[in-house]
Amino acid sequence: MTSKMARGKTATQATALASGSVSTGLFMMFAAVMISPIIDIFAKLAITTVPAIEISAARFLIQSLAAVPFLIMRPHLFSMSWRSTGFHIVRGGILALSMISFVATLEFMEVADAIAIFFVEPIILTILSSIILKEAIGWRRYTACAVGFFGALLVIQPSFAEVGYVALLPVLSAFCIASFAILTRIGSQKEDPWSMQLQSGMWGFLFCALPMLFSDMLGMPGIAFTSADTTILLYLLGVGVSATLSGILGVYAYRAAPASMLAPLQYLEIVSATIFGWLVFNHLPDAIKWLGIAIIVASGLYIIWRERRFASKPVSNVETTPLTP
Template identity: 60%
Template sequence: MSSAAMMKNATSDVTMGLLLMFLSVLVSPVIDIFSKLAITTIPSAEITAARFAVQALCMLPIVLWRKNLADLSWRQSLFHAIRGAIITISMISFVTTLKYMAVADAIAIFFVEPIILTILSSIFLGETIGWRRYAACGVGFFGAILIIQPSFQEVGYVALLPVVSAVCIAISAMMNRALAQREDPWAMQFHMGLWGLLFCVTLLFIGHGSGSDVFDPVTPDMTGLVWLLGVGLTAAIAGILGVYAYRSAPASTLAPLQYFEIVSATIFAWLVFGDFPDAMKWLGILIIIASGLYIIWRERRFASKPVSDTSEATRAP
């Protein structure tokens, strides 16, 4: 194959990757829309369990076809168990937030995750982070405060749960780097879902009869079942689109598109719930987006591996 043909194929792959990532971030907020609809009558741990169950079922045929389901050591299983526990905490925290906060506000706060990942990667992975990126992290946190502060006055400490979710996803992203080079991403998704489901079921068993709106399971009605199915299916679709997007284009190229999710979440939340951020929250959203994009730009400029790459196995909420 000539160099011109190879370049054309590479360009085509990147274009396809960008399209798939755009579709993924367009679908992702729908997960949260269904979750917010379900949280009115169903506890957040049960919603998270349904999401894990449907995702795992959707992934199972693909993992079986690729014949790598059983290719695991005990050490890898422990790794997946830890990842599953961290992701479970993240998802339950975020879904619980949706009962009290607007979808767009919660997602905007969650998007401090790349900023948190930048800092954690510097501390635990020894990645060199210059003062400019640290400054961008500080600016990004300031933007988050602009959103959290009025939300905190309205709903209290619940406004901090998206930050908890973001920290968990950042930790999971660092763990993914240790696995991504030697394990199939489909298997990573599948095993994470299984462990997450196990943890959720355990929490629901312990919480049964407690009256908790987080851990006490209920029998959903038909409408609730539709919302739960919507959560799981849209999560599976977004995950699959993300997998193929990252296989087609470099993560550093796709990363900026992730911030479109805030825009699409705002649009969907406005259409379904009538929620729309006020001027102060929009300012915070824009600051978070600007700081995140600056961090990505600095990483690409110095040709380092993007610390904001959460890979196809880490989105979450």
């Protein structure tokens, strides 16, 4: 009897600990998606003075520096080889292109609209996972992808009429992040998340910094390094710090709770982006864009639900932080 009571007590304690861990993970992911649009708010404030590539470089630099202390404390987690270096160079280049594309969009579009279009990323990732990783994707999820793209078009169409092809840059950014996630899935089986974050940030910074240094040689004076006043430096610092905070919270959220449970919370970013956009820039999406946002969110949640139901790996499940530009 005593043994049974002890086992029962132990099981109850384990359940309580698991429940507490999941609650912590949910809270951390909620905080991460609430902070994430602040990256774009600061970027939009800075883009009026400095080029998108410089804003992206500042973000990568600060994020990389934030990862250094963790790897100093655990140096065995950081390993490099020619093969892994080439892998991370590709990841860093893709991530840099995604960030630059998205930040460049913010010069012409509102934050909430750009993020709404960007959230076709889970849909793109579902398709790429089927093609590259050979994951089984049924007709229902393909249908959800098609519906999601229709929702994106409802957001893109009026934006396209206003700003032209710039409205497609968030789609390019989403495609890059989906590709980055595929590579992260492959690499995360062998490497530590902090090591991967440092190397992707380091190479992303170099992909931004080098074109700025050689802008005249490249015939692209528009991407040259621009000296910034104190206000712009604070905006750049805000981009980097908020990205780092959101990233760290995301890493630990995925350690504390199942990815399939956390993934739907990412769509709250559209809500927080809308709130911040309204508070800072006094902008709210119109009715057509709200309809498009609702369709994108619904299709994305359906994809996540299908994957969770059939116990396949969620489209947003990467070992490092989900990277919204």
